Structures are given as structure tokens and as C-alpha cells.
Amino acid sequence: MSYTAPVKDMLFAIEHLANIEQIAQIPGFEDAGLDTAAAVLEECAKFNEGVLAPLNWEGDKNPSSWKDGVVTTTPGFKEAFRQYAEGGWQGLQHPADFGGQGLPKTIGAACIEMTNSANMSFALCPLLTDGAIEALLTAGSDELKATYLEKLVTGQWTGTMNLTEPQAGSDLALVRTRAEPQPDGTYKIFGTKIFITYGEHDMAENIIHLVLARVQGAPEGVKGISLFVVPKFMVNKDGSLGARNDAHCVSIEHKLGIKASPTAVLQFGDHGGAVGYLVGEENRGLEYMFIMMNAARYAVGMQGIAISERAYQKAVQYAKDRVQSRPVDGSIAASAPIIHHPDVKRMLMTMRATVEGCRAMATVAAAAFDAAHHHPDADTRKQNQAFYEFMVPLVKGYSTETSLEVTSLGVQVHGGMGFIEETGAAQYYRDAKILTIYEGTTAIQANDLVGRKTARDGGQVAKGIAAQIEKTEADLLASGTPAALAVAKRLTAARKALLDVIDFVAGGTKAQPNAVFAGSVPYLMLAGNVVAGWQLARSLLVAQDLLQKGQDEAFMRAKITTAQFYADHILVKAPGLRDSIVEGAASVTELALEAF
Amino acid sequence: MSYTAPVKDMLFAIEHLANIEQIAQIPGFEDAGLDTAAAVLEECAKFNEGVLAPLNWEGDKNPSSWKDGVVTTTPGFKEAFRQYAEGGWQGLQHPADFGGQGLPKTIGAACIEMTNSANMSFALCPLLTDGAIEALLTAGSDELKATYLEKLVTGQWTGTMNLTEPQAGSDLALVRTRAEPQPDGTYKIFGTKIFITYGEHDMAENIIHLVLARVQGAPEGVKGISLFVVPKFMVNKDGSLGARNDAHCVSIEHKLGIKASPTAVLQFGDHGGAVGYLVGEENRGLEYMFIMMNAARYAVGMQGIAISERAYQKAVQYAKDRVQSRPVDGSIAASAPIIHHPDVKRMLMTMRATVEGCRAMATVAAAAFDAAHHHPDADTRKQNQAFYEFMVPLVKGYSTETSLEVTSLGVQVHGGMGFIEETGAAQYYRDAKILTIYEGTTAIQANDLVGRKTARDGGQVAKGIAAQIEKTEADLLASGTPAALAVAKRLTAARKALLDVIDFVAGGTKAQPNAVFAGSVPYLMLAGNVVAGWQLARSLLVAQDLLQKGQDEAFMRAKITTAQFYADHILVKAPGLRDSIVEGAASVTELALEAF
Structure with a gap:
């Protein structure tokens, strides 16, 4: 088995640090106690170990490819995504009203960790879809909700977040994509977005782009940005797919890691304008986008933990197998598995302690999220919300920065073999490097921590x-x-x-x-x-x-x-x-x- | 210019920290004062900036390739190596008797840094050749010296170090390659060596492999290992090339980094036995190999500094160009180049300070090497030798471990662009990862520091x-x-x-x-x-x-x-x-x- 989900450690944190039984006392979570957690995690482990983990290296070897606007994902990904959707994993934390299971984040976060350990490139597709769902739930009109939510929650369609433009990365004030209001209440969208994760792919029937753009005449800077739904295919009244929208993938990036995850350049409106639907009110796009971003930031933190866990497991396995040199304490009078050498243990313990520490932190943060959103007592909600908000930059920033060291140690434990791509340790090292960058670099997280979370x-x-x-x-x-x-x-x-x-x-x-x-x-x-x-x-x-x-x-x-x-x-x-x-x-x- | 040699900082260290004028008082180094250093460094900078640096990214895109036992290097490498040889750079630190220039390491080390900054994959070829030269100078018979040294020193041929076998990495006691004595005083070599840098290539007429093997009947463990010269082509008495020797490259590795540098699996003796010539005495191979290793370890430390310097320069350039967000102190009322943001400065300063600190340390160590080997006073030699030996694991271990952080920060400064391979920052991150592994992992350096250099x-x-x-x-x-x-x-x-x-x-x-x-x-x-x-x-x-x-x-x-x-x-x-x-x-x- 290339990956074994650390179910026991997850349940330890869920039970004893996050106090799941207290969460199960919150109305709506009555069925979400320890037994449920254990059952969900076991099932989730089975799926991720059996289906997604074996595709991880394949995704690195045979990344998504682009031809004439069409992106073909790694062989096996499409079928795996079908199974993922059918298993109900996309809807785990989303409302039952739209086909989800409504489980607390305290349980859902562990599942997200597993999916990312098993296959981070794959996991990015549901991760971004989660963000799109979150934004529509919060700010979408009933019509938008009715049209898109269930399809997204059940994994029939997927979602994307379109923020970045060549000149506008961390600085969204510089966004130039424009939206022209149409007489029928829709908008026509024109512009170029880059770094769009799963901006184009063949794993689902439709892709729902959530796009930041400026309505003509809007104020300068971040206060003039609105959020739009731009579907890849138009959706008919009966829910069937209509014409192709004017949103096209003109290329995908050649990246250091997460190669199976297509990172698209999307061109909106090159053929007359892409049809877009306003989400919420004009000029409040950044606010809504932050809802997606905050969910995504936490999830990226989980990715850091996930890739670290996978790297740790691989390093342990190698250290137990690889025989080299005698132990310094003379306990074995022959060459021994390298796990007997103190420095190898030091590296493995560093990896292990980092993973367990970050997982514990993230699990406790998830519990605060659940209480903040669902607890009947307003004060408890407020207190938990404050705690959760303080935790988000830590979960995102600390768990990902440390994942760079952990995956580096993972290569190091393998010695020369670690540098050979076929060994697989290097993939984690390459994949991890994006985590301190996307959904806000570590510096952006730190600005949030300093400004909104501490100074304010x-x-x-x-x-x-x-x-x-x-x-x-x-x-x-x-x-x-x-x-x-x-x-x-x-x-x-x-x-x-x-x-x-x-x-x-x-x-x-x-x-x-x-x-x-x-x-x-x-x-x-x-x-x-x-x-x-x-x-x-x-x-x-x-x-x-x-x-x-x-x-x-x-x-x-x-x-x-x-x-x-x-x-x-x-x-x-x-x-x-x-x-x-x-x-x-x-x-x-x-x-x-x-x-x- | 993609790389500008930091000549000024190098000369500062050479003049003020390493006291080059004192070295110039050592017999044999009379002409190696500050003026010489400045002249050599300027010339070296020109060559590396102009010829090798532009080939670095090319080497990553079009790595060395293997077909039917033949390795073809990146387009441009062969011609660049010809210029390298003609410029006399291979012989910079080697004795004039064999066609070298006999310059002190204090100057030579700076040149090695430049070559590695410009093109680390390329630089590995001369780096390994240096090791072969060192071993032959120390332990080779007059005949071996006469046959091989001048050709190696002038860059007509190149050299390799063959230590590792699939079961014998850090633990050379496990070496199994065997040497059978022949009536004519030569040996026949049989075995498989892996991870042989430039073990096969098309940049020089001949390749001189230095191979660790066991003579039949030798003691178990490291005390039964001997060192052999195994040329790719036999050398006739007149110095011309003879028949192909039975040493063949059966594959090269697919690696995380230094992709242009072919990492060969060499098969010795599949067709009757490769002809080998004993270096020095039987069973003293490890001792001789350590001569090569120690020279190489210092040089790998320089690689750490070199790749860090290159990553730093690239990050500075990007930080000055990329405009994003207003400075927090309000000093500019518009989006500004990101170098104005304190955290970007912190990253750049971390990179800079690390590079300058490691360079200063390495330069001082080089001066100690020169005094240890050439000073007329025995006590001074001894003292400097002890200092140098203490420094080698630090130069190797510390400069390379820190290069992982520095090259990671280099990617980070670039934000999302850093994750795109075409940007080039990721190459340094990938290339650097081998440095803490080869020529003895950091743990091996640390064992040396603890055991031989401190406890003893x-x-x-x-x-x-x-x-x-x-x-x-x-x-x-x-x-x-x-x-x-x-x-x-x-x-x-x-x-x-x-x-x-x-x-x-x-x-x-x-x-x-x-x-x-x-x-x-x-x-x-x-x-x-x-x-x-x-x-x-x-x-x-x-x-x-x-x-x-x-x-x-x-x-x-x-x-x-x-x-x-x-x-x-x-x-x-x-x-x-x-x-x-x-x-x-x-x-x-x-x-x-x-x-x-």
C-alpha cells in the first residue's frame, strides 16, 4: 500500500482535542459523533488508499495535456472522479438541501487530508469546487443556487476560482477583466485569467467558473470588483446543457509540481463575450471571494499536512527497508536498516512531530469553525469564530511552510535514491512548493495575521x-x-x-x-x-x-x-x-x- | 545578463578575510596576490557569464540523453567544454608540471563558485575531473601520472569517481565490484556502479574512471577496497587512443535536478572484463578515494553557495521588476515593485546574508588549505590543516543545507511565477536538492564532524x-x-x-x-x-x-x-x-x- 490513512491519529485528535462529542450536541450534528467520524474515516480511507493513491505518480508522469483548447487529464482521473462523486465525497460538508451530507468540518477536514495525501493534484478539483459552492451558498440568488448547487455538490459539475491576471496576483486591486451589463440582466465578460486550477478538464460535464471582474464604471481598486458565475456550457431551464460559452482555455502551464492538475489560462469573451451572471451585488465581489478564499486557505493548510504525511510514510518505509552501516551504539554487529541510525530517526521524528502538531492544530480549528457556524449560543459562536479566524493563517501558513521542510527531509532520508524521480519522494517535494504560494502566499497570510487578526x-x-x-x-x-x-x-x-x-x-x-x-x-x-x-x-x-x-x-x-x-x-x-x-x-x- | 559574478564580494573575502597577500608570501604563490586574483576573477566572470550561464536553462529543458550506450549532452555543452579547456580553467589549481596554472585554492574556489552559479550541471564534469586528478597526483605511479594527468589537467579528457553500487551507498564496506589480477600486472574489473556523474558523455575524447573494487581475496569491509584507473578507451604508448575498454553505460537516471549532468549506471566487465590499473597499493583504495572526496566535498559546498547566489540574483531582479501592492509605510501612494515590501526584503536579505556568510567561511577555509599544503613552516601547516579539516564538513554541510532554504525563498519571491518552470527559479530549487546528498549526505558530514573532527x-x-x-x-x-x-x-x-x-x-x-x-x-x-x-x-x-x-x-x-x-x-x-x-x-x- 503506497498510502495508509492515519485514521487512528485523526480520530485521536477528533475525539480528544476537538471534542467531537460536544460538536454532536449542536443541533443538526446529532448524528455526527465519534462513531460517525470513525465510520466515515474508514470508508474514506478505503477509497483514497485504493483508488486515488495509486494514481498519484501516474499523474506526475502523464500530466494533464492541452490540445486545441481541450485538456485531457491523466488516464484514470476521469473514472476516479466519477467514483469520488458517486461516493458522495464532494458533498460531505455541504447542506443536505443540495444533495450533501452536512457533516461537520471536524470530520470533513480529515477526509480532505486523506484525499490530498492520496493525490494532491486530483484533490485540487474538489477543493476548488468546494470554494465555488461556498460562494454560491453565501451570496448566490435562489436562481443561481437552484441551477448550480446540486450539480456541484454531487460532483456532476466542478467549479473554479478566477482571480489572478498577469498583472494582478496578490494585488487584486489591479484586476482588469471587465463585465458589460446586458439588457436581459446578464453580463458579458471580457478578459484573461491565469493560474486557474482545473480551469479546463474532461472529468465533468460542465465547469462553473467564478470570475472576478469590473462592471463598467465601477470604482477603482478592490471596491469596484464584482463576482460572476460563468459556466463553460450554458445551462437550459431544464438543467440540460446548452451552447458552449465564450470562455476558452488557451494554454496550461508547465509546472514544478502538481502536474496532473491543469493550471489554465482562460480567455473570456474573445468571440463576442462570455455570458456571466452576477453573484450577489455589484462591487462586493472581493468580499464573496474571501468566503471562497478562507475555505480554500484552510484546505490548503490541510494539503500541507497531507503531503507531509505522505512523505513521512514513504520515508519510514524506506528507512525500514534500506540496509546501510552499523548502528553507532553497537547494538547490531552488522549493517542495519537505516532507521537504526540516530540522524535518520531525527529526520523521521521531525517529519512526524510536524505532521501531528499541524494536524492537531487544524482539527481544533475545524471544531471551532463548526461551533462558530452552528452553535445555538451567540457568544459561543462569536468566540469560536474569533478563534477560527486567528487559526486560518496559521493552518495555511505554518502547515505549508513546514511541508517544505518535511518533504525535503523525505527526499533526504532516501539519499541518492530520493533524487531519482521514479522513487517518488521528489514528487512530494515538488508538489509541496505551490502550497506556500497559492490562495495567498505565506506573506499574505502573515499580513492577515498581523493586520486583521492581531492589530485590529x-x-x-x-x-x-x-x-x-x-x-x-x-x-x-x-x-x-x-x-x-x-x-x-x-x-x-x-x-x-x-x-x-x-x-x-x-x-x-x-x-x-x-x-x-x-x-x-x-x-x-x-x-x-x-x-x-x-x-x-x-x-x-x-x-x-x-x-x-x-x-x-x-x-x-x-x-x-x-x-x-x-x-x-x-x-x-x-x-x-x-x-x-x-x-x-x-x-x-x-x-x-x-x-x- | 542572467548571471553577474559577484567579483567584488569575492575579492573582499579574498583580500580581507583570507588575506591573499599573506598567501602570496608562500613560496610558489609569489605571483598569486590580489592583482592576480582580480585579473583571474574578471576573466573567469566573463567566460561564465557569457558562455556557461546562457546554457543553464537549456540543459534543464534538453537534458543529456542516452541511446545504445551513447550519451549525448545538451546542445552547446561540448563546444562550451572545449572553450573551458582552452581557457585553462580545468588546470587552474593543478600543478604547472602537468599543464596547470598552480594557483592557490583561495583564488580557485571563487572560480569554482562562478562556474557552478553559471551552470551547475556543466560544472560537475570538471568537478569530478578535479577529484580524479587529485587522486592520481597523490597516489598514482609515475606511469599513470605520465599517461593521464596532463590530458586531464588540460581538459582533453575527463575523470569520474566510481564508488556507489546499488547496495553500497554511504556504506562503502558493502562494495562488491571485483578486480582480478592479470599476469601483466593489470586487473580485470567486474561489477556495476551507479550514480556516476558524467560516467558517459560526448564532451571529451576519453573518460578516466577511478573505480573502487575488491581484489580477490582481499579482507572484508573497507580495508579490502582498492582503487583502479579504468579508461573508457585504452591509451597507447604514444598517448593516442586504442580499443574501447569493457566499461559501458547501460542507462542514465531521470532526476529531480541537474538534468544536463548525465548520471550513469556503468557496467564493468560484461564482455570479458574491463582493464584496470591499480592506483597506489592494494587495499588502500578508500584512503585515496577520501582524497578525491575531500576535494569534492569542499567543491560541493561551493556549489551550495553558487546555486544560492544565482537564486538570489534572480529573485532580486524579479523583486525590482514586479509591481504589486502599496508599501505598508505609505512611502509610495501606488502599487510598487515588490522589493519595497518588508517581507520580500526579509527573504532577499536571508538569501543574501546566507550566501555572503557561507562564501566568507569557504574563502577562509580555502586560505587555510593553501597554507596547510604550501607554507614553509611545519607548525603553520599543521595548524592550518586542522582548521581546514574542521571546515570541510561545515562548508559542505552548512552551505548546501542552507542552499535548500535559499533556493526555496528564490521561488517564493517569484510567487506563482516561481512555480512555472519557464521562469527558471524552480530549476535552482530542484538542482540544489542533490547537494545535501552526494559526496556524503549531511549526516555523513556530521558524523565526520563529530567523530574525526571533534571527539578524536x-x-x-x-x-x-x-x-x-x-x-x-x-x-x-x-x-x-x-x-x-x-x-x-x-x-x-x-x-x-x-x-x-x-x-x-x-x-x-x-x-x-x-x-x-x-x-x-x-x-x-x-x-x-x-x-x-x-x-x-x-x-x-x-x-x-x-x-x-x-x-x-x-x-x-x-x-x-x-x-x-x-x-x-x-x-x-x-x-x-x-x-x-x-x-x-x-x-x-x-x-x-x-x-x-
């Missing part, structure tokens, strides 16, 4: 999280085991470092913006590191407890060791990051531009 | 370096400028961290080998970090001094800022690494194998 409320939410961490430290001290004390020491130092930085950021964005933003990404990395380490510290306490109850000894012992490793080798970086941010800003921005 | 002498050399660093701290304090004081603070903390680790390593390799080797790579990264930071601290002092003398203000100010950035953002990691190593060993090795 004077650091209140951030400090509230630090206070929760302090409680965990107290629990660790109360536990008093050597492992708990070791973790407490690092966690306390890390939390204090984080608090210093929160003050620096919250107090300085106006007075010294260059200094604060010079430390924005280090702040994101620090905060992600601390939150992931905190969740592993919680895991350690749970594991100690369950161990005493005689539950699954091997798993619990591993959890404790992994938490301690994280604390001693990853969380330990926190004070250094604090110093860089708080004391090191000057040297970041000091160099004259001409000197570069 | 009880940490004496390491502590001697720390004592030198302490002197630089005193100079910084005496200088008293804000930049000097800021750097002194970090350098002192880092040195103390290093000293703790030296004690931990020197004292523990026998009593607690697992604990010490669990921290071997972190120790290497710590030591490399501290030495690079130290050399930048020295650079800062020099720059302050020259600034006062009115010399090249812009350059000197940039040097000072870069040194401070390094201290505040990179050197600052040292105490955390110390804690991981000294206090965190248990959690590295604790997890049961079954739990992975």
Missing part, C-alpha cells in the same frame, strides 16, 4: 489563546511526569516569546509598520509553532491519562514521545524567533534598494 | 576556533558602534552555545553515542552557522574601517547591514540548537521502531 483588536484574541496555553502549562506541571515537565518548560518559554511578539505587533503596526511587517512571517511561524506545540502538549496529557487506563499503550507512548520531540526540537525555536522579530527589524529594511 | 582530539580544534571567535567579539565591543554591538551580542551567545555542544559531543561519543549522534546534524548546522556569522562579523569590522577611510561607501554599508541581519536572523538560532542537542537527545531515539 489590540491582540486580544491572540492573548486569549496565550492564556489558554498557560492553563495547559499548569496541567503539565500538575502532571509532573518527566515528559510533561520537559514540554512545560518549552511551552512556557514559547508562550512568553509569543506574548512579547503580540505586544510588538499590536502596538506597532501604525507607528512602525516596516518594523512590524518585517517580522510578519516570523510571527506567523512563531504563532503556528506555539499553537501546534500546545496541541501536542494537550495530546501528551490525554495520552498519559489513557495510558494509565491501559488504553493502546504503543500508540499513547508514541504520542508522548512525539510531543516531547516537538517541544525539544521545534518549539524550542520560539525564543530565537522572538528575538529576530522584536530586536531584529532594522536590518531587514535598512539596505538601500540599489545595494541589492 | 577532545574538541581541541573546535575550542581553538571558539577562542578565535571570542577575539572577534572583543574587537566588536572595542569598536562600539551599534551594529558591532548588536552582532557581538549574538556572536557571544552563539559561541557559548557552540562551546556547550562541543563539550557534549567531545565527552559523549563513547558513553552515549546515540545521544551525541542524535545531535550530529544540528551540531553541524550550529557550527556552520557560528563560523559563517563570525566571518561576517569580521567583515563588518573591515567594512567599518574601510568606510571610515572613504572606500566604496555603498558596498561597505551593505556589508555592515548584511552582517547585522545575519546575526539577528540566522545566528540568533544558535541557542535553540544548543538546547535541542544538549537537552533533547532522548526524544530523538526513544520511539520504538514498530511505532513509526
